[in-house]
Amino acid sequence: MFLKKLSIAAAVTALAAGAAAADCTNTVPVKTISNAFPAYESMAAAMQACGNVTSELDKDHRLKIVDAFSANPSLYSMTSLTNSTSVPMIDADLLRPLDDLIAEYGQGLSPNQFIKIDGKVMAIAAFANTQHLMYRKDILDDLGLAVPTTWDEYIAAAEAIQAAGVVDYPIGHYFMDGWNLAFVFVNHYLGEGGAFFNADWTPSINNEKGIAVLERMAKLASLMDPEYLVSDTTFVTKQLQQGDVAMANLWASRAGAVNDPAESSVAGKIVMAKALMGSEALAATVWWDGWAIAKNIPDEEAEAAFKMIVASMTPEEIAAHNDDALWLAPGFTPGDAAIGAAETFASGMAAPYPMNKHIGSMHNALGAGLAAYLTGSKDAATTLADIEAAYITDAKEKGLLQ
Amino acid sequence: MKRKTFMIFVGPSVFMMLLFIAAPLVSVLWQSFHLTQPIYTQVEVETCTPGFPAQICTTETQIRPQLDDNGKIITQTTFVGLQSYRNVLEPERLRAALDAGSWDQLMNLRFWSALRFTLVFTILTLPLVIGTGLLIALAVNNTLQRIKGPVIFISLLPFIITPVIGALSIRWLFIGDGILTAALESWTGRDIAMFAQGWTIELMMYLYRVWHVAPFAFVVFYAGLQTVNQDAVEAALIDGATRFQRLRYVIIPHLMPLVVFVTIIHLMDAYRVFEEIVGFSASAHVLSLQWLTYEFLLPDGTGSRAISRASASAMLTMIGIAILLAFPLRRVWRDHKGR
Numbered sequence: 001m002f003l004k005k006l007s008i009a010a011a012v013t014a015l016a017a018g019a020a021a022a023d024c025t026n027t028v029p030v031k032t033i034s035n036a037f038p039a040y041e042s043m044a045a046a047m048q049a050c051g052n053v054t055s056e057l058d059k060d061h062r063l064k065i066v067d068a069f070s071a072n073p074s075l076y077s078m079t080s081l082t083n084s085t086s087v088p089m090i091d092a093d094l095l096r097p098l099d100d101l102i103a104e105y106g107q108g109l110s111p112n113q114f115i116k117i118d119g120k121v122m123a124i125a126a127f128a129n130t131q132h133l134m135y136r137k138d139i140l141d142d143l144g145l146a147v148p149t150t151w152d153e154y155i156a157a158a159e160a161i162q163a164a165g166v167v168d169y170p171i172g173h174y175f176m177d178g179w180n181l182a183f184v185f186v187n188h189y190l191g192e193g194g195a196f197f198n199a200d201w202t203p204s205i206n207n208e209k210g211i212a213v214l215e216r217m218a219k220l221a222s223l224m225d226p227e228y229l230v231s232d233t234t235f236v237t238k239q240l241q242q243g244d245v246a247m248a249n250l251w252a253s254r255a256g257a258v259n260d261p262a263e264s265s266v267a268g269k270i271v272m273a274k275a276l277m278g279s280e281a282l283a284a285t286v287w288w289d290g291w292a293i294a295k296n297i298p299d300e301e302a303e304a305a306f307k308m309i310v311a312s313m314t315p316e317e318i319a320a321h322n323d324d325a326l327w328l329a330p331g332f333t334p335g336d337a338a339i340g341a342a343e344t345f346a347s348g349m350a351a352p353y354p355m356n357k358h359i360g361s362m363h364n365a366l367g368a369g370l371a372a373y374l375t376g377s378k379d380a381a382t383t384l385a386d387i388e389a390a391y392i393t394d395a396k397e398k399g400l401l402q
Numbered sequence: 403m404k405r406k407t408f409m410i411f412v413g414p415s416v417f418m419m420l421l422f423i424a425a426p427l428v429s430v431l432w433q434s435f436h437l438t439q440p441i442y443t444q445v446e447v448e449t450c451t452p453g454f455p456a457q458i459c460t461t462e463t464q465i466r467p468q469l470d471d472n473g474k475i476i477t478q479t480t481f482v483g484l485q486s487y488r489n490v491l492e493p494e495r496l497r498a499a500l501d502a503g504s505w506d507q508l509m510n511l512r513f514w515s516a517l518r519f520t521l522v523f524t525i526l527t528l529p530l531v532i533g534t535g536l537l538i539a540l541a542v543n544n545t546l547q548r549i550k551g552p553v554i555f556i557s558l559l560p561f562i563i564t565p566v567i568g569a570l571s572i573r574w575l576f577i578g579d580g581i582l583t584a585a586l587e588s589w590t591g592r593d594i595a596m597f598a599q600g601w602t603i604e605l606m607m608y609l610y611r612v613w614h615v616a617p618f619a620f621v622v623f624y625a626g627l628q629t630v631n632q633d634a635v636e637a638a639l640i641d642g643a644t645r646f647q648r649l650r651y652v653i654i655p656h657l658m659p660l661v662v663f664v665t666i667i668h669l670m671d672a673y674r675v676f677e678e679i680v681g682f683s684a685s686a687h688v689l690s691l692q693w694l695t696y697e698f699l700l701p702d703g704t705g706s707r708a709i710s711r712a713s714a715s716a717m718l719t720m721i722g723i724a725i726l727l728a729f730p731l732r733r734v735w736r737d738h739k740g741r
């Protein structure tokens with residue numbers, strides 16, 4: 001961690017040669033906590049360059065922030081936030097509305113970045129994320145295959161690639177047991193036009209659409225490395241980088257890495273494309289990632305924290321880290337890495353990942369229950385019925401369902 | 403020792419045990435019979451999130467916890483009796499599976515499948531740990547005095563490694579085209595995927611646990627070997643006892659209390675198997691009881707935990723350990739009374 005901070009600090013010193021960081025000098029101590037990947041690393045570095053900012057980058061930050069922000073004063077001035085991590089923070093009323101600060105200091109931000117709950121801005125989105133197709137253009141061209149646009153075409157193309165035997169496995173997918181596997185189901189179920197809940201929040205996944213999704217997942221699994229149940233996003237990224245697979249449906253935030261010559265043996269050969277269609281919509285969800293400020297801190301600190309958010313998103317900063325993410329702030333020019341996500345967003349066919357309390361419980365039940373179908377110990381209908389039962393037990397215990 | 407002096411010496415540790423062991427235990431027991439929930443109300447919420455090109459606003463009926471004047475979430479606690487235990491044990495579905503006589507159906511119940519693995523894991527690794535530990539101890543005892551130090555040090559290494567780290571390093575040797583999998587593949591000429599099916603993962607977990615814990619058994623037995631009565635060994639030698647007979651009738655009976663000790667420690671440890679499930683990402687294929695508790699305790703994507711079921715599951719794990727320990731402890735008690 002310390003080494004990482006050092007290297008960030010070094011990177012910042014190099015970058016700060018420009019005038020960008022000069023006008024953000026900060027005198028009030030600000031402490032941030034955030035997820036840890038390149039986009040947050042560059043934002044944290046930009047904040048630190050202004051002085052008096054301590055940044056904690058932690059992939060498990062979501063397990064800390066509710067308790068940390070409940071303290072008075074809060075242990076951090078601000079945190080990174082997404083669709084789903086915002087739910088418990090807003091429930092417990094731990095975030096400070098930002099409207100007054102935006103009026104005073106936020107002219108440089110785009111209104112599209114404001115996460116508004118009942119009219120009040122509770123967070124500033126920094127970038128958007130989604131999942132879309134990444135494919136090896138050379139392989140598809142050699143085999144004369146068109147770029148797939150639907151999951152059926154994708155499976156057909158994968159079978160053709162498998163038959164040609166040019167790669168170990170035609171596709172990679174984040175099928176790791178737990179959150180990832182459940183997330184695949186969530187995306188595909190939305191792509192089939194499914195709704196997870198009835199009006200009274202009872203579950204409604206044990207239906208034709210749910211079964212269709214499971215059958216498609218089993219089909220996809222048969223085209224993957226047989227160790228797919230331990231395959232997370234990083235694993236799939238490596239499969240693409242090492243040329244083990246020809247296509248993958250992956251998070252947009254990995255689009256830069258798969259073509260990074262420092263890591264990838266097939267750099268430049270992987271092309272991004274729009275997310276794939278299910279029967280009714282794209283089987284992809286839109287996520288926003290951004291910053292929110294603690295309620296339990298003095299106004300002075302909140303003001304300083306807000307200025308840091310603004311400083312991390314100046315057009316100069318965005319331009320310097322253009323390919324790290326799909327930035328929402330002004331100054332972003334979508335490059336080759338962003339094409340897939342940009343087309344996915346532009347189509348308007350990808351739903352945002354739901355921001356309600358029940359999806360957390362449902363996502364958990366799916367994560368625990370889906371593997372049984374893929375390992376063959378349950379059939380599709382039993383799997384879905386068991387997941388519904390697990391959701392009901394869980395939601396009742398958590399007070400979400402009567 | 404005077405009673406007062408005794409109390410002064412023992413007092414602090416009794417106090418610590420009450421504070422850090424007994425009190426949390428009582429609290430877990432209490433929580434397993436109660437349910438603490440926020441009081442939710444339905445609200446219409448308008449949410450605006452980034453869209454392309456413009457924001458997307460949706461209005462949805464959601465539930466929100468009620469807050470008190472200090473901004474804290476209001477919770478209510480109700481006594482639910484054995485409900486959480488029922489939720490963990492799923493007795494109706496257990497009965498259905500037993501009535502149908504279907505092992506597969508039984509193994510689809512999370513608790514019972516976790517219990518199956520936990521018991522097999524505990525009971526299968528026990529003789530292997532004791533056997534391997536004893537073998538290493540005998541081997542080291544018979545090596546040259548000069549190299550004993552280094553040999554003991556190397557034999558102890560696996561035990562020094564943090565369990566999760568050890569499990570992860572074994573996982574990296576085998577996952578995907580890890581070097582050992584690659585080696586096996588070139589040796590057998592077949593495509594091998596160690597993480598694709600349950601039994602290979604289970605096998606790796608057993609081997610890992612034996613590799614990790616055998617040094618502990620070794621150290622204990624090695625210490626025991628230093629106290630073997632040499633007169634008795636020599637007497638047996640004069641009586642014409644073979645090497646095996648000396649081991650069987652002199653050395654092992656001498657080590658027996660230590661075997662019981664290692665057994666007790668191992669049963670307690672192995673029944674709480676958890677690191678292996680994490681390290682080998684085994685949860686898709688096999689679960690352990692401790693993993694189940696962890697799953698309940700981990701907040702879901704939107705921050706709620708299943709504390710009551712986690713408590714019930716933890717109590718059940720403790721009851722399981724108590725039952726398992728009853729056997730070796732009874733032996734200790736009998737020996738104690740016999741003296």
